[in-house]
Amino acid sequence: MSEARLEILNNIRKSLTAGEPKTSQRTSELRARLKYTAPQIQPGFTDDNLTRFCEKHVAVHGTYEFIKLVDIEAAVLKYLQGLDIDPQIHLGAGPCLDQVKWSEGVFTYKKSADKNTRVAVSEAFAAVAETGTLVMCSGSDLLPSHNFLPDDHIVIVDCDRIVRYQEDVWPLLRTGDHFPQRAINLITGPSKTGDIEQTIQYGAHGPRRLHVLIVKD
């Protein structure tokens, strides 16, 4: 296999520089570009982050409500009642979610979702105002299957974690633990497809509904 590697790289060099060997200086220049990478042109908008996030999230068929930290359980139970299903949830983790003391009647599972999972409750690492996007990372109790298998996905967002642009997320990730996580999922609205007659249908393979609880104390 390394023979193929060498041949491809040599062919690239031959095409680009007529066979000139690659210099170590060029490599270190490019390493520096990676190290000091900075945001480039970004779309301007005047709304504050919270307003913009909510507006964009609704535009892609998401729903949301504002709650206080102490009301997370009540909000989740109210949502489940609306679906008319038992209080069984696959549970993620996060600074807000970890503070919830679930009542005895609520069954919480700290394990991967499966094909029959109805509801998962997760906490977003951050959210992006520009596009109404949730940023979910994998980790010990953070299971990407929760983002993609349930019918309903409830996501807690700490109001203070809503940043303006996607580029504001990258430094938060870089300076956090375990970067780069195996999975960084940017989620903007529920799952959908346009593959039948180019008409949008929600709930293709992932969640049919995406409900955000914005924690604002």
Next chain:
Amino acid sequence: MSEISSIQRVEFQDRVRTALNDVNLQRAMAKAKSGFVDKRLEAKSALPEFDQIRDAARDIKDHVLSNLDTYLELYEEKVIENGGHVHWARDAEEACSIIAEICKASGARTVTKGKSMVSEEMYLNPALEAVGMEVVETDLGEYIVQLAGETPSHIIAPAVHKTREQITDLFHEHHSPLGYTDRVTQREALVNEARSVLRERFVSADVGITGANFLVAETGANVIVTNEGNGDLTSSLPKVHIVTAGIEKVIPSLEDLSVLLRVLARSATGQEFSAYTSIYSGPRRPEDGEGPEAYHVVLLDNGRSSMLGGDYQSMLRCIRCGACLNHCPVYGAIGGHAYGWIYPGPMGSVLTPLLNGFDSAVDLPNACTLNGRCKEVCPVHIPLSDLLLKHRTEQHERKLTSATSRWILTAWTWLVRRPRFYQAVMAIPLWTMNRISRGSGRLRWIPFGRGWTDTRDFPVPSRKSFLRQWYSQEKGHE
């Protein structure tokens, strides 16, 4: 592979004729036509910075291409650091055998796939089936074309050529044995049935294969952009994740990714942002509660490295958004299959001869009206119509075109370079046509012009050419 190459052998013009007479195809294409175009325009209009972001996107791709060897090495270094493996494949065959080996070594029986055009380029499915794997496409459009035994006809909407009735028939035929005996016809019910069938596949697959919209050198990640979430289930549930990508897919950093993402979804579907943009780096970590145990990337060259540094380098900027297909009148009329290979439309007409050999697709660069809309809408400023013209010139020089057309072009070139003689010669048909039409200004028949005159009259040009009228007016002013 045999299926595809036999399609290739059928003459392009026959395929076009078939496509134009295919009632279902024409109905499906008519339905799709304006949707993509209108939505893109809407998304572009809502973003005043769109053109500046496009320029930035082009510059990023150009920067990478001119340092591609180094970026690939930096990317590889990070993948290894994350615990993944990088494999290099010179051509499709090598890529397929690498992937087949990985599947066999992991004891796999079933493979789920997220949408990947590069895996279509490799003819990966038949190669894996040949070694006993069961391969299931999970993107709804790809799944539909797989059931139909076809290839995608559009790079982002693989089943754009299928009507709802055709999809109903396909699902009924293939899902009945699985217990779905009701014949469903509504969109929502069709999507639900596929969701339910494919769920079983997702959770039981041994290997997941996805493509990559981008490879990020900074983190050694592959990025996939989808709306359905199928690519994510494919990346996360099986114990082995294999990523297939062309070598040109690498970009420097996450900040560069942000720039490219802002033009990708808008150009492709008119969305500001797709439902799922996912960044996957390596296999599961010690702290992870789930995720694949092994992560492999197969980098495919297949002629790309030879495109660098030449006239067609800009084609390697392509981010496979499909905007050029959506805006091409020829694609809109004939659909993707008529192009004969997996990359259709303007980008395909440029790319296919470069990847498969100039003599493999002589008709493609000529199936273009040079209206330039493809070039106008390309999010990374690939001068597609100029490249198609370049192909035509090259075909002429390599004598790949017919002797007659070369002779006519040579004679024409000789003629137009001699203005006086040209005018004298051109006066002959003008005079003749006016004479025959007897002042009616119309002709019902002209030699070699039945394509025109079968359905309408040919308007006769003015007896005096523009230049002669100009000269006589100039004289009058003096």
